[in-house]
């Protein structure tokens with residue numbers, strides 16, 4: 001069983017969050033941007049995943065009525081491909097569902113196949129392209145959506161359970177029909 005713990009992001013986590021952020025993104029947020037998010041708890045929901053005292057990843061979403069917009073997710077490089085990203089995603093989707101969201105959206109670089117695979121595993125579908133969305137390279141973004149979070153939440157929790165218990169994983173691409 002893996003022993004990561006997911007928790008609300010706190011101001012005191014920001015030193016570690018910023019180290020991950022600078023390493024993970026070509027256009028990193030600055031510390032002030034995270035501080036502003038943490039000052040707006042009605043709209044902004046930011047979670048960290050810890051291994052003991054170490055923050056090893058984080059995710060953030062904005063909640064707008066019944067719609068959640070995932071605005072960031074990153075895992076420390078030396079912790080990738082061990083399920084931390086999936087546990088963050090499952091935790092965020094659970095929190096969003098509890099807060100009454102039924103739709104979830106995000107943008108992802110067309111070249112970012114690891115992140116796209118993670119999102120597809122949780123039932124996101126690419127529904128549109130936003131041209132030249134990323135100002136650093138002019139790269140396009142896929143806009144991905146889950147339109148029926150309440151229906152999918154059982155399977156999302158099953159994916160998280162399998163990761164925590166180190167069981168063979170199955171992607172929602174195969175288990176969820178359109």
Ligand SMILES: CC(C)(COP(=O)(O)OP(=O)(O)OC[C@H]1O[C@@H](n2cnc3c(N)ncnc32)[C@H](O)[C@@H]1OP(=O)(O)O)[C@@H](O)C(=O)NCCC(=O)NCCS
Nearest residue numbers: 024073074075080081082083084085086108114115117118
């Ligand atoms: C995207 C990211 C958060 C994934 O975190 P992670 O902890 O490695 O994710 P997991 O171990 O839970 O993997 C979940 C799924 O993601 C996909 N995935 C992760 N790394 C992958 C890789 N290197 N190649 C292909 N698919 C990958 C797989 O589908 C994987 O499922 P599987 O283990 O059943 O094959 C991480 O790679 C990251 O921080 N990247 C840099 C920041 C970033 O690009 N964020 C997204 C911005 S839109």
